[in-house]
Amino acid sequence: MGDRWRVEVDRAVCIGSGLCAASAPDGFRLDAARQSHPARAEADASEALLAAAEGCPVEAITLLLAGGGEPVFPPEE
Amino acid sequence: MAEVVEYNELVIGGELVAPAGTEVIEVVSPHTEEVIGRVPHAARADVDRAVAAARRAFDAGPWPRMPLEERLAVCGRIKDGIAARAEEIARCISSENGSPYSWSILAQAYGPMMIWDAAIATARGLVFEEYRAGVLNPLLVRRTPVGVVAAVVPWNVPQFIAAAKLAPALISGCAVVLKPSPETPLDSYILAEICRDAGLPEGVLSVLPADREVSEYLVGHPGVDKVSFTGSAAAGKRVMEVASRNLTRITLELGGKSAAIVLPDADLDAAVPGLIGSAFMNNGQACVAQTRILVARSRYEETAERLVAAVGALVVGDPLDAATTVGPLVARRQRQRSLDYIRIGQEEGAKVLTGGGAPADRPTGWYVEPTLLGGVDNRMRVAREEIFGPVICLIGYEDEADALRIANDSDYGLSGSVWCGDVGHGIEVARQVRTGTYSVNTFGLDLNGPFGGFKNSGIGREFGPEGFGSFLEYQTVCLPAGYQAPAAGGEA
Numbered sequence: 001m002g003d004r005w006r007v008e009v010d011r012a013v014c015i016g017s018g019l020c021a022a023s024a025p026d027g028f029r030l031d032a033a034r035q036s037h038p039a040r041a042e043a044d045a046s047e048a049l050l051a052a053a054e055g056c057p058v059e060a061i062t063l064l065l066a067g068g069g070e071p072v073f074p075p076e077e
Numbered sequence: 078m079a080e081v082v083e084y085n086e087l088v089i090g091g092e093l094v095a096p097a098g099t100e101v102i103e104v105v106s107p108h109t110e111e112v113i114g115r116v117p118h119a120a121r122a123d124v125d126r127a128v129a130a131a132r133r134a135f136d137a138g139p140w141p142r143m144p145l146e147e148r149l150a151v152c153g154r155i156k157d158g159i160a161a162r163a164e165e166i167a168r169c170i171s172s173e174n175g176s177p178y179s180w181s182i183l184a185q186a187y188g189p190m191m192i193w194d195a196a197i198a199t200a201r202g203l204v205f206e207e208y209r210a211g212v213l214n215p216l217l218v219r220r221t222p223v224g225v226v227a228a229v230v231p232w233n234v235p236q237f238i239a240a241a242k243l244a245p246a247l248i249s250g251c252a253v254v255l256k257p258s259p260e261t262p263l264d265s266y267i268l269a270e271i272c273r274d275a276g277l278p279e280g281v282l283s284v285l286p287a288d289r290e291v292s293e294y295l296v297g298h299p300g301v302d303k304v305s306f307t308g309s310a311a312a313g314k315r316v317m318e319v320a321s322r323n324l325t326r327i328t329l330e331l332g333g334k335s336a337a338i339v340l341p342d343a344d345l346d347a348a349v350p351g352l353i354g355s356a357f358m359n360n361g362q363a364c365v366a367q368t369r370i371l372v373a374r375s376r377y378e379e380t381a382e383r384l385v386a387a388v389g390a391l392v393v394g395d396p397l398d399a400a401t402t403v404g405p406l407v408a409r410r411q412r413q414r415s416l417d418y419i420r421i422g423q424e425e426g427a428k429v430l431t432g433g434g435a436p437a438d439r440p441t442g443w444y445v446e447p448t449l450l451g452g453v454d455n456r457m458r459v460a461r462e463e464i465f466g467p468v469i470c471l472i473g474y475e476d477e478a479d480a481l482r483i484a485n486d487s488d489y490g491l492s493g494s495v496w497c498g499d500v501g502h503g504i505e506v507a508r509q510v511r512t513g514t515y516s517v518n519t520f521g522l523d524l525n526g527p528f529g530g531f532k533n534s535g536i537g538r539e540f541g542p543e544g545f546g547s548f549l550e551y552q553t554v555c556l557p558a559g560y561q562a563p564a565a566g567g568e569a
Contacts, residue, residue: 015418016417016420016421017410017414055410056410058462059309059311074315075290
C-alpha cells in the first residue's frame, strides 16, 4: 500500500472488545479499563489495520490518510 | 452435511453474469463455524453495470410504462414464488445468520409473503393521478416512480427487509439494485430466481452482495435516485452524508433501544411471555427488540423472578432444530459485542440476574446465553446503546411519569410497548412516547401501518400507503383555464 495512516479510536464508543488488538497487535493497545488506544498515532498502511477497523463491532475506529486526512475507513465513497 | 452452496456469478439486470472482480465472500455458519457458501464479492465495475442496466430499464424499458395491474400480476407471482420456497428460504437464512427456524419460517419467509400481499392491496387503493382545482389553473397531480433505487439490507431479517423495499419500489415502477449483506447473500439468489421466474423484465433487478466500501460506492452513484437503507445508526449517518452529494433521496431505518413499560396493574401471566418474545426475538438481533424492560419498584422483585424463570425456559441451540428459541449470533464480532456489554453493564453496577456469558456446553458456534441485567440505571451504556444480542436490561421506576421519562430518555425512537390493565390507558401512554411504532398489551409490527423511527432510529417510513410515498415523486401539471378533466375511471 505504501501510505501512512492516522489511526483514531473513539473512546466514547469503544466497548473494549479487544478485537482490534487481536487483528492488529502492533496497531492497538488496551488500557487497564480495556479501552483501545492506537499504539502509534500514525502507522504504515496495512491489511491488519484495515481489518481491525472493519471488524470493530461498534465502528469506533477511523483511519485517515496521514497528511491529507482523507478517510480510509469508513471509506469516503 | 457440510454442503457448500456456491454461486460463481452475480445477478445483474436479472441475468447471471460473470463478476468483474475475483474477490469471494465466504458465508460461515454461526453454529458450526464452517463455510457453508461462497458468492462473488461485487466490485465497483459491477455496481456500474447494475446501475446502467437499471437506468435503461427505468428510462426506456417497459416496467414503469406498463399499467399498474400488469406490474401487480408480476408481483403476485413473486409472492407465490416465495410461498413455494418458504421452507427453503427459512432454512437458508437460519443457516446463514443463526435465526431460530421456528421464528425464521414466520419472519424470514411468511413475513415477506405478507409484505408483498399487503403492498399489492395497498397499491390498489392509491391514487396515482387526480385532477384538482388550482388557484390559477386546473391541475393534474400525478405520482410517478422515483427511479433507480438502491436497496441496502442487513443480515438480521434479509428477506423481510428486502421485501419491505422491493415490494413498494417495484409496484411503483422503479428499478432496483439490491445490496445484501456479506453475512447473508445466499437467500438473495433465491429471491433473484423467483423474480426472474415471475417475469420481471430485464434490467429491473440486480443483486450485488458486497461489504461497506462497495455499498458506499453504490449509495454515492450518480445513477441512483433513491437509497432505502436498513442498518445501524452509525452506518445510516454515513449513507446520508454520501447520498447528500447527489441529493439522492434516502429512507433510513436504523437501530433502537426500545422500552417495554410494565405498569403496576399489568397481568404478568400475559405480559411475561410477550416481554420475553419481544426482547429475545431473532436472538436479540432485531432493531425493534424491546431491550429495556421498565418495571415499577413496587413489583420489581416479583417481575424479575418471573422474567428470570421465563428466560431460563428459552432453548439455546442449533438454529435449524425446531425446538430452538435462541440461536447463535451472526458473527464472532457480534458475540464479542454482547459479551462486552455484559461486562460493561456489570462494571457500571448492573447485576446479572440470569445468563451472563457464552454457554459452557457450546464450545463451537457464536452463542451467548440469554441474559437479563437487573438494577440497571437508564444512564448506563447498556441502557443507552444498541447491543443487538440477547442482553436485556431491567430498569425500576418510581411512578408512571418516571417510566415515561425513562422510556423517552434515549437517542433512539423506533418502537416501544406498554403492558397494563386497561388498553385505553395504554393508548394514553403511547401518546406520550416519542417512537415510530408502539404496542399496547401485545408486540406488533404491522405491514399496513407506517413503520420507522424518530430521532436516531431513522428517517422516513416503510409499509402502508405512507411507505409508498418514498418511492414516488409528485408531478403537478398545470392545465389551461377552462380545461375539463375526463371522467374518472380512465387509465390508472
